[in-house]
Amino acid sequence: MENNKNIALSVKDLKTYFYTNNRCNKAVNGVSFDIEKGKTLCVVGESGCGKSVTASTIMQLLPTLSRIEEGEITFYKDDEKINIEKLERNGQKMREIRGSDIAMIFQDPMTALNPVFTVGFQIAENLKYHTNMNKKEIREKTISLLDDMGIPLPEQRVDEYPHSYSGGMRQRAMIAMAMACNPKILIADEPTTALDVTIQAQIFELMDNLKKNYNTAIMLITHDMGVVAELADNVAVMYMGNIVESGTADDVLRRPTHPYTKALLDSVPVLGRGRNQDIQPIKGSTPDPYDRPVGCQFAPRCSFADNTCEVMPEITNISSSHDVRCHKYKEIFQY
Amino acid sequence: MTDKNDIVLQLRDVEVHFPVKAGVFKRTVAHVKAVDGVDVDIYRGEVLGLAGESGCGKTTLGKAILRLVEPTKGEVSYISPEKDMTELTSLSKKEMDPFRKKLQIVFQDPHSSLNPAFTIFGSLEEPLKKYGVKSRNERRKIIGDLLEAVNMRREYMDRYPHEFSGGQRQRIGIARALCIGPEIIVCDEAVSALDVSIQAQVLQLLMKLRKERNLTYLFITHDLSVTEYLCDRIAVMYLGRIVELCRSEDLYQNTLHPYSEALISAIPVADLDKKTKRIVLEGDVPSPVNPPSGCPFHPRCPKAQDICKSKVPPLKKYTTNGNEHYASCHLIDLPEVN
Amino acid sequence: MKTNSLNKKFDKIRFLEENNKLVSKDQNRLLNKFLNNKLAVLGLILFTIIILATIFAPLLSPYDPLKVDLRSMRQPPSLDHWFGTDNTGRDVFSRVLYGGRVSIFVGLGSSLMAALIGLAIGCYGGYRGGWVDVIALRISEIFTSFPQIILVLLLVSITGQSLTNLFVIFILTGWGGMYRLSRARMLSLREEEYVQALESFGISTFKICYKHMLPNALGPVMVMITLSTAMFILTEAGLSFLGLGVPLNVPTWGNILNVATDIVVLQNYWWMWAPVGIVISVFVLAVNFIGDGLRDSTDPSQQG
DSSP: OOOGGGEEEEEEEEEEEEOGGGOOEEEEEEEEEEEETTOEEEEEOOTTSSHHHHHHHHTTOOOTTEEEEEEEEEEEETTEEEEGGGSOTTSHHHHHHBTTTEEEEOSOHHHHSOTTSOHHHHHHHHHHHHOOOOHHHHHHHHHHHHHHTTOSSHHHHTTSOGGGSOHHHHHHHHHHHHHTTOOSEEEEESTTTTSOHHHHHHHHHHHHHHHHHHOOEEEEEESOHHHHHHHOSEEEEEETTEEEEEEEHHHHHHSOOSHHHHHHHHTSOOTTSOTTOOOOOOSSOOOOTTSOOSSSTTGGGOTTOOGGGGSOOOOEESSSSOEEOOSSHHHHOOO | OOOTTOEEEEEEEEEEEEEEEETTTTEEEEEEEEEEEEEEEEETTOEEEEEOOTTSSHHHHHHHHTTSSOOSEEEEEEEOTTOOEEEGGGSOHHHHHHHHTTEEEEOSOTTTSSOTTSOHHHHHHHHHHHTTOOOHHHHHHHHHHHHHHTTOOGGGGGSOGGGSOHHHHHHHHHHHHHTTOOSEEEEESTTTTSOHHHHHHHHHHHHHHHHHHTOEEEEEESOHHHHHHHOSEEEEEETTEEEEEEEHHHHHHSOOSHHHHHHHHHSOOSOGGGOOOOOOOOSOOOOTTSOOSSSTTGGGOTTOOHHHHHSOOOOEEEEETTEEEEEOOTTOOSOOOO | OOOHHHHHHHHHHHHHHHTTOOOOOOOOHHHHHHHHOHHHHHHHHHHHHHHHHHHTHHHHOOSOTTOOOGGGTTOOOOSSSTTOBOTTSOBHHHHHHHHHHHHHHHHHHHHHHHHHHHHHHHHHHHHHOHHHHHHHHHHHHHHHHSOHHHHHHHHHHHHOSOHHHHHHHHHHHHHHHHHHHHHHHHHHHTTSHHHHHHHHTTOOHHIIIIIIIHHHHHHHHHHHHHHHHHHHHHHHHHHHHTTOSSOTTSOOHHHHHGGGGSHHHHHHOGGGTHHHHHHHHHHHHHHHHHHHHHHHHTOTTSOO
């Protein structure tokens, strides 16, 4: 994926370590991916794999007791190349980028909005800080944003408080806030996990439209393979701080090559496959981050592991779009 | 196959209404109609799924069966293997005790389901003490056996909850539900808070235990992919009522109610070959305080007609594929069965 | 950019971790957090020194605190009398030690009793609600809003000065805070699923409330006990200083301070009031540090 014109953000060998309780937790330990304009990259993994930390790192929203150890985060803004990892966390340049060029929406819409300010005020804040619009223009833009995001009666809703919004509406309001300055990249951290299924469907439709209408690059973090199948153009599967497999949705879902990806797909009941589908749970559980296995992190739970797996595998290109990090993939998966 | 005449739990017209109090004098101004008239028979040995979104009342119904929440109307009756029927809702707290042995519950949140101040042994021995296991050694033996039954080591009983992962805590919760030998277990979103790969482990465990101990499950969930795999029959709830109740296969292949249709189509499917056209419903999941007139689903229903706005559709019985199939919708074009 | 010291600290931790020098010991995290808090440890040390000193008073000082010796009135500190002597020749050091016994006993004792009463009522009221809770709430409000001084004056004028009076007053005015604290904890604890599990087994309300839930409500209550102790000691000192507290023949820290009402003593005989004042301040500070340390270590949001 060397065509720079289509890439909005490029992450190379990113390592983010946490230093709480006087221990070193290598939450993200060498992660590389690209986010393409107008496409959705789904980062899939279970809890503890480091997907949320990756997002926080890109936004430079990490807690105090952590830092970016190594790696590059390159943001391709128009004709500029900005190295985010070099910027000061709360410096002016980073704050300019945050919210207007790269925006983020979070998992729990109940707590992501400030209960003591109106929704309109919170969206307007974003516009006030990043643009030169006057009060009237801001109000009009806010109302049109709420309308675009599918909130009925936006002229009324703009002056209401978050508690009078339902969960789905709050999520839409958050998306409106994030999209206010037309960001090049939208990072969505499990945006529908806390929502009902029928509301999820609405939000998916909304995000699909954002891609088409605004050419936004979307990085969607989730644990749900179903969401990946619905929305992803590209997929990156994470486990314990590394990307174990990445490629287009077609590559990863139809030709899963890493044992973890395959095991994950086999352990989830899929709608439409009936009562006799064969569900195989993955044996064992995710290791303690402070007591990690040597080499490949998935080896203790992998049915195909042997001595060679005591060395961390390098990334292999299976095809121009499909990468995998495994010693044994050639023996296991013949597609 | 379960014997249709072997009913273990019978619910008739169960309602759970919570009063909304306002004003200085705390007068009741409205009711949250969490459960608004539920009739269902649960057969011995079956896995009955109870599915729906937030606010539909499924968790409240599960708790009402155990009387953790008191039904404001209606009867919940237990029928013993000898066919003695007891109306649980009319019993006093003391009289409920022998029936509490038969009905148990597994909760959703592994982080609050165990008392952090007690060891596993301390938490699990309490019900054993109450129901007659007098000697400490015997209690230790029973708890050890229970832990092994849920694929954990006996020694774990002397550890504290914070030393275990979410999946392990959930298994301990299952061990607790089993400790006095119940017949029926209400699983209230028992796997929803777990990681995807752990969910499969716990589901397999639940199935194994069901076979070994001849249990009946009421499986409450919002995840219709899991119910298709796990359940014999499924009841879909919306705003406090059951809108469809049928065999699991029939729900997915012969869906009768528009809400069930929309619910199933909204589920993201992890299979690129199975992407179907999604029915996207308008509007939000309504609040149970002010349910709409007539059919509670009509404001969001893509097929709503005039009759739907004025008349509440009763739960009628039909037949699909030779099986019983209940649904409450005015627009169903099948002959009603008695 | 990160400060250099933070970066260096991180580098050190990372080096140790990568060389397997850091092993997660299965320790009590609460204890660890507390011990990491330097002020809390200092508080604990000072607190222990003072308490031990008052307990071992007979070993530390040969003098009877009540013994009047008019020949050695108003002596400045010397090897014989470490803190000097007071107006009637009593050894100040032993008065401070023995006085500490009473003050700490009153402070800690009434704090514990208030906590006991507050917990007993608060736990049940918070868990069950109902009219018990409503009535207790109203009563506690009445008691807490009552100004202590008025109560003290009332009781003193009826029954005279006594230690028991102080006890009673402190407990009456103190239980309300404990009650509200434990009640608030119970309100959130009763939604926990393990409580519902116990209910589903039909376990009795008393058992659920006092055996299973109460241990989880103790955290903030323990902190409040330490802080109330400090507050009661100060109040006792104040009341005794004003002559409203313990009768003058029983030494307490407040009583000893009483001499400072005399401007002559204040100016010329500093050893009669300064040491005891410092001891009170140090003790109260120490208790506050311990209380803060306990609060921080039981707060899950504080990063270690």
